[in-house]
Amino acid sequence: MAEKKSILLLLPTLQLNGSSETLAALKKKAAILPNADATGLEALAASLGGKTVDSAALAGAEDALLVVNGDEAALAAALEAADRRTLIVVAAADGVAFYGLAINGKAGSVDRKVCAQDIAVTIATISDLPVVEDCTGAVIYQVMKNPNLKLEEIKKLKEALMRMESVIQRDNREPWDKHDCA
Incomplete structure (x- = not known):
C-alpha cells in the first residue's frame, strides 16, 4: 500500500487570486482559506518531521512531509509530482489552499479564520503524521471530503x-x- 505524502509549499510572493494556467489547475480542485495566517508554519512543519527540499527534488522524494520555498514554478512542480495519495498545501501571500488527498475540491473558498497551528494539525491528521503533545490547533474539517x-x-x-x-x-x-x- 502506498504511503500518504504531503507537500507544503511556502510561496510568499504568489497571489492565489491571480490568473495563470498553474493557478487555474490548483483552484479547480482546491479548498481555499483566504483568512489564513500561515506565520510560523515552516517551523511547525519541521516539528512534524517535514524535510525542506527544492522543487526539483519533489518527484523522487519519499518523505512523508516535504516543505518547499519558492514561487509559481514550485507549485507547477508539486502539481506534477502529486498522485492520488498526495496532499498539497499552498501557503501564499493572500491565503492558504488545500489540494489533493482527502480534500473537498468543491468546497471553494472557506471563510473560517485559521492559524498555522490549525494548518499543521490538519496536514498531520490527513497524512498520518504524529502530532506534538503541545499542539493547540484544530483540524480544518471544512476543507475535507469526509470529516x-x-x-x-x-x-x-x-x-x-x-x-x-x-x-x-x-x-x-x-x-x-x-x-x-x-
Whole structure:
C-alpha cells in the first residue's frame, strides 16, 4: 500500500487570486482559506518531521512531509509530482489552499479564520503524521471530503482484521495461497 505524502509549499510572493494556467489547475480542485495566517508554519512543519527540499527534488522524494520555498514554478512542480495519495498545501501571500488527498475540491473558498497551528494539525491528521503533545490547533474539517476520515479508516482496518481472523480460525488460507505475499 502506498504511503500518504504531503507537500507544503511556502510561496510568499504568489497571489492565489491571480490568473495563470498553474493557478487555474490548483483552484479547480482546491479548498481555499483566504483568512489564513500561515506565520510560523515552516517551523511547525519541521516539528512534524517535514524535510525542506527544492522543487526539483519533489518527484523522487519519499518523505512523508516535504516543505518547499519558492514561487509559481514550485507549485507547477508539486502539481506534477502529486498522485492520488498526495496532499498539497499552498501557503501564499493572500491565503492558504488545500489540494489533493482527502480534500473537498468543491468546497471553494472557506471563510473560517485559521492559524498555522490549525494548518499543521490538519496536514498531520490527513497524512498520518504524529502530532506534538503541545499542539493547540484544530483540524480544518471544512476543507475535507469526509470529516470522519480517521473513523472510516479504522472501520476498514477492523473489517479487514475480522476477515483475516476468520480465515485463520478456519485454517483455510485459500485467498492467500494464490499470491506470493503469503
